[in-house]
Amino acid sequence: MIDSLARMQAMLDCSPEQWLEETRQLWEPMRGMYFFIPGGPDWTVVHSQNLGFSQGAPRQQIINALGKLKDADAWNRVNRALSQGILDLATANPHILIPDLTVLLVLGDPTNQHFMDEIRGLSAFGGISGYIVITVWPTDEVLGRLEAIALHELHHNVRYSPHGVVWDPQTVTVAEHVIAEGLADLFAVQSYGQRGYTHFVTDQTRSSNDVLRRVTEGLDVTGMQDFVAWVLGDATARLYGLQPVGLPTGAGYAAGTRIVQAYLDATCRTAAECVITPASEVLDIALPRLGLTKHEC
Template sequence: MGKVRINLINSLDFYEKCLLGKVNENSFRYELMQPMKTMWDYLNVPLKATQPNGYDVVMASEMLGIWTPRKSIQQVEDYLPELIESRIFDEYQEVISKGMDAFEKIGYSIPLEKIDITILLGDEDSQEMKVNKGYSGFGGIPGYILLMAVPNDFNKKRLKSALAHEFNHNVRFTFEPFNHGDVTVEEYIVLEGLAECFAEEMYGKELIGPWIEDFDQEEMEYSIEVIKEGRKTKGFGEVAAYMFGDEVAKRQGYSPVGLSGNAGYTIGYHLIKKYLANSNKSIAEATLTPTEEIVSVSKFFDEPHLQRIGSATTDL
């Protein structure tokens, strides 16, 4: 297969129309989201609900923290210049090309014809945006990436790193597909650890995402033990509590398991660090390695606490 094409959905034109008062919910559906319809179809999200106020792409976008025309146009006025100033619209192609180069170097031809990317304004009122310092992304369907931000001084310089993170998900899922109903805690922490370590290698530790927490030794030890005991737990609802922590679990209706925020992301990051050290593989090679092998070679859940925690905390 030849080089993967990189296609940016033109969200800027949509936001410019917003400022002119020329958009509504249907514009959002059929101008901004229609180009990503295949992705939404995979997620069983219709562009428009069959019943009034039913579940559709507008509601799903709001749940992800994306600004929609149901919210104030003032947000577009306030944040669009900041999003443009971040230069992500100029640099997205460099990010994906650099990421693809890493896999070309190890001889992996990414089995995609193109990757569609949409860069969107987040909703400043969204709790999803607030807990992630105003930015987030979705790369769970190979060939499609969403990046959303309520631009601020913290996240504007991290958008390239976030895009690299989501690109890694795209590649990982071409190798080891994500089964929403059967995903395990172990698979999810490896998935997120790989993506953040990949982004870190591309853009540096100083631009690491806020989902990697700086736990002290006691918190690390405790979190590792909870995740170790629950690492074979299956199903997104059950797994989410391990990934996001008790506060998010309670808010989203999941059963808490006694973990701090972003525990799964943090433990996954350190597990991948341990795997890379033990295997001498590159992060691109690790991305194309089965979860069970990564966990086994990392010995992360097998080593004495002080050994694995000591090496982990020095990485932050």
């Protein structure tokens, strides 16, 4: 667990000329996450892409938010949750290899309306083995879910470890992404109950049969460049200039949890046990129970 509080305070206090160097120092421990970029990444771009707070963010607002994270003991809470989650995964899967983890907690950008309103102060990524980034704005809702957020990303990290599921950006399907989100949420639910569910997905989206059917229509879409609309929804797709598909925010999470829950109910297994279960196996068992079939795209 990187002690990012001091590094973010240094970014807040630095001159505009020092911003690049302070940003680099915050992100340098995550360099291995960007192994695919020749010569290494531009750290200011990385920080922005992960929705970290900007140079232009109101200073006092950032000071107050960092104080809230510190007062909430955020770093220790995430660390403890991950330690317990690793134990739970290892117990459920005695032969699985758990990657060494480097974890970065970042304060998000309050000037980004999409981050603050649409995805309600949370952006996180754990899909590259050995690294987890969690970007938050410390609302009561987010602070109440810190442990569950960490477990969600941990499940992804182990699923896509070298001995787990292969994520090929060219051939991976929406189905894999949707099932992974469902498994990760339900893994967090195992430990934290309702707090385990990703909070930017509304109850209406979760319960909507229309949303479930529409996501199912896209399960065979291939190539992760087209995933945003199917998993995160139309609002995020429009933000990145991508084609909407008629889905609300977090639709893929909602459909994923319903599909995975149907699979777990049928097999009497847990999300921890199924960390590397192929998406095809989950779909073959779950979809008939939900009265659905995959659509060929």
